[in-house]
Each structure stands twice: as structure tokens, then as C-alpha cells.
Amino acid sequence: MMNKLTSRMILVSFTLFLSFSLSSPSFPTIHELLRSKGLPAGLLPQEVDSYKLHQDGRLEVFLEAPCFTEYETNVYFDSIVRANLSYGSLVGVEGFKQQELFLWLSVIDIVVENPNSGVIIFDIGVATKQLSLSLFEDPPKCRPQQDQGVLKKMMRRVRGFEAL
Template identity: 55%
Template sequence: MAFRIRMNLVVILVFVFHLIGGYSSSIQEVLRSHGLPAGLFPESVKSYNLDQKGVLEVKLDSPCIVKYENRVFFETVVRANLSFGQLKDLEGLSQEELFLWLPVKDIIVDDPSSGLILIDIGIAYKQLSLSLFEDPPVCRSQGFSVEMIGRKRIGFEDQR
């Protein structure tokens, strides 16, 4: 009887601790629990929110560029629909391809044992090694500027 009371008390304390913000999983833990690699977002993630519908919103300190196989541009806010092995309908993420910056639409890991991740950039699909995304990369915000004229246009300088 005393053991049961202590266990119930522990469960209640953990629940209360979680509610008041004493426990929060990292974006890396959320990605791993959904079958995705931990390094899809840079280490400069300020906060994130995952709602009950699976909409993931990730906020960074500032827009920045990361180098995986190619350069990737993260806006201050990145949104996507998160489901197991997938980030779909991404907003706020672009990848450089042949001197063009193309929006990343989806990121998919169909079979983790294959060691591959699929990146949908609209006009093509790229298969990359999952090992590129094991650890959160460092985000560089120096040397580029973002210019807004009508539709978004990204101006970069001093990147290589």
C-alpha cells in the first residue's frame, strides 16, 4: 500500500514538473522519435512547437546558412508537417543547387536501414547520406543579407 502511494506521488510530481516547464525535450529528441536524424536543424534553434495536428514550427536566433553536402538557408522560422520519417510542406528552408536557391519542399526517410534521406527540392529529388545529418550543424549568419522585394529574394556574398 505504501509503495503504491509513493509511486502515485512520483507520477504526479513528474507530471506537474512537465507541466510547469521543468522538462522539455529538445528538437533533436523530437526528430529522433519521429524516425528522422537529429541534425536536420542547426544548433541555433531558439525554440520549437509541435501541435496536436503535427505542425512543427522551429524558431532560430536569426536567418543562417548551414553546409551539409550543399549550402542550406534557414529563415528565422521554419514550418513543416511532421509525421514519422517525414517533414512535408516545408516553409522557410532553401537549398543551393547549381548557383540557384530552391525551396526544400519535403524531407523523407523511408527506410532508415538504407542510410539515405530524400530531399525534395521541387524540380528534383536528391538522395543524401543520413550520416550528413547526425549532429546539428553550426549556423553561419555572417556574410549574407536577405533582401525583400515583392517575392522573397536572397542576396548572398562572401559565402565560399
């Protein structure tokens, strides 16, 4: 009698544990984490595989592969993006570049000083750039790295600069 009762208790406990762990994720997604820290979810692409947030605020984000997307200009993400995360900012960013004219410049800091302003500030070293927060509401879809060569070739043809 005691064995049946113990077996049932274990089975019920296991079932409750399993249903609870499946219904509520123990870790937020990177996009939920960004929102909880006062940053827009669309700062990082959909293709994030995983991330590590260290106790000292260092954030490491792992993507499937290096890729390109576009906000106001073209943006490049390395396969690992690193930064120091605090409320409203990513400081000391590595693995995130933005195209300005014909140059690829590293994004150094990303700051939302006042969420009510609707502005996000990108520090690209030589300048700071203010962009609308609305550009970063949803995580963008990222194009694989090899697609960028095809895009450049198509743009040269359209502009009349096709190599002979």
C-alpha cells in the first residue's frame, strides 16, 4: 500500500514539475532581456542562437553565422556580439558594424537616454547618430554573409557600374 502511494506521489510530482517547466521558460529570450533593460528588441536580429549574461553585466550574443540587415543603413553582425549591458545602454560593443557612405564603422555604444524621446543614439567613433526607436521595434531578419556580394553586384548593375 505504501509503495503504490509513493509511486503515485512521485508520478504526480514529476508530471507537475514537467508541466510547469514546459509552460514557463526559465530564461528570457535576448529580445525580452533587451526590453527589460530599456532597449528595443530589434537591436539584434532574429537569428540569435543563444546568449550569456555575466554577473558583471558583460553580454555575449551568439548568432547562427555572420549576417547583414538594414535599419536606416546597412548593418553587419559578426557571429558573436559582445557589450556591457546596463539599463538603457550597450557600451563597448564588439561585432556590430554600420555602413556610412562607403565605409563600415564599428558601433561602439548604443544608448537610450530617455525612452519618451523616441530616439536611440549610436556612437560610431567618429560621430554619434540619433535614430528613431521605431526602427528597432521588431528583431530584423538577417541575410547570410554571402548574400552581400550578390547585393553589391546587383547595385553596381543598376547604377551602371558593372565591371566589364
